[in-house]
Amino acid sequence: MIQGDLRKMAASADQDGKVHYELKIGDSLIPLSSALGQKVSLKFSGAIHCIHCGRASKKSFSQGFCFPCFKKLAACDTCIMSPEKCHFHLGTCREPEWAEQYCMQSHYVYLANTTALKVGITRGDQLPTRWLDQGATQARAMFLVESRRMSGLVETLFKNEVADKTNWRNMLKGSDLTFDLAAEQERLINQLWEGLDALQNEFGLQSIQELDHTNQTHEFTYPILEHPTKVTSINAEKTPLVEGTLLGIKGQYWLLDTGVINLRKYTGYEAEFTL
Structure with missing residues (x-):
């Protein structure tokens, strides 16, 4: 069980084009290869912190920024x-x-x-x-x-x-x-x-x-056990406990047996990860 603010997953490809992912949460970098086929959960606390200045924010803008930073930074x-x-x-x-x-x-x-x-x-x-x-x-x-x-x-x-x-x-x-x-x-x-x-x-x-x-x-080939036939998106703001069996990872998405979630969308959100 690891708690912290989420960041975009780290992705890399080996010489054969096989893609590997690591979950960035707080100060931890967690390889996700062993999580494939296992039950995982992300429990969102409701707290959001700007990835630039660190201040608490009620809403995330441009994938991780508070409103003042969103208005002033060239990156936004x-x-x-x-x-x-x-x-x-x-x-x-x-x-x-x-x-x-x-x-x-x-x-x-x-x-x-x-x-x-x-x-x-x-x-x-x-x-x-x-x-x-x-x-x-x-x-x-x-x-x-x-x-x-x-x-x-x-x-x-x-x-x-x-x-x-x-x-x-x-x-x-x-x-x-x-x-x-x-x-x-x-x-x-x-x-x-x-x-x-x-x-x-x-x-x-x-x-x-x-x-x-x-x-x-x-x-490139991605770590996927099973592609979804119907894509059901999970909104972590409406469903703060996101859990299910991890069937695959592609792009910045987790493919769970309960739906799919775009982790990049929740950059700066505080969550607790459990494998």
Whole structure:
């Protein structure tokens, strides 16, 4: 029995693409491999603490922040969800020093299979974590770009042809669908080359670097005993005692025989974990 504030699960993949998870609760990091097939419980106390300043909060904003931090931090600005709206170059960023570290650095634009083809972006140091958090079974980086804003501008081009959101219910149900991501990359670039050329003409040739066919397509398998045929979401605020047999983990979700719960949604919530 371990008590503390929840954080996003730590996920990693070995050389064979097998995904491993650890539960972050308080100061503890608990490997979850041995919990598969076992009865687990999370008992939520009702307390919420901001993951930035630590103050108690009645509600969580932007996955773990209190309202004052949500309003003032650059990490909670609208451009985080829509990076093409980045306004750093206009001199209006909430935290320029933070942006220098997190936004004004190289990002990847990638293709992934999350039971459907999707396009996404992430910082250069966040692969493969970003793919695992989304429950991708296949993923491939297409471009290395100079900044978060540029990744958003490139992603916007691709959103006309490919979804940029994951259907989380379908992702949890699982699928045997596979893609030739290298071929999809070539197909999409052939369709969108005029828009890519326009961005390079405006921002410079080095602003967008295509990763060639020697770039690897990664494949992942998740610790799942049984996929749900019907996805029933558990709301920990309405059901503070979440318990059941752990049938699998995918993305940031626990798949229980009683329903599924997105642990990332409850970042900063105080809970008691029992195996």
